[in-house]
Amino acid sequence: MNIPNTADIVIIGGGVMGASAAYHLAQRGMKNIVLLEKENFFGTGATGRCAGGVRYQFSTDINVKLSIESLPMIERFKEEIGQDVSYRQCGYLLVASNEKEVAMFKHNVEMQNKLGVKTQLLSGDEVRARLPLMKFDDALAGTFNQKDGTVDPNSVVMGYVTAAQKMGVKAISGAEVTGITVSGGNVEEV
Secondary structure (H helix, E strand, O other): OOOOOOOOEEEEOOOHHHHHHHHHHHHOOOOOEEEEEOOOOOOOOHHHHOOOEEOOOOOOHHHHHHHHHHHHHHHOHHHHHOOOOOOEOOOEEEEEOOHHHHHHHHHHHHHHHHOOOOOEEEEHHHHHHHOOOOOOOOOOEEEEEOOOEEOOHHHHHHHHHHHHHHOOOEEEEOOOOOOOEEEOOEEEEO
């Protein structure tokens, strides 16, 4: 393992967040970046255990805004990064079966629409019409966004890592961080 003695930026964790940060910092001209992952392979922590769901449908505006920034990147990932991530826009249909959920769905769709996300609010009958083979007698309402879907998490991580390395990022797996020394508000040692 060849870990540099110095770095301007050290990113701890080689999952999708760390790999994305390394790529985007390098893309913006930052130099001397080191990405450290304690496991032997990148993306084997939380990223490796996720189902790869990507969506706009969230109940907080900050999460919707993060999706507005990140999902277009997933759409252009192959062109920009050179890695196919198997993005499948199958849409997410969320179903409400009580009045409290219906009120929450109405609020969420209104907020998402105000932010420019085209989530649809559906009646119980519209939910049943979309999935006629399902037994949805208790469906009172639903939400649907066609751009919600799935990606291959490993392809996203490795796409970012590979692209970051091409821009000079040193990505090192099998390198567990055991401590951080801070002096005068500055990181002195990782």
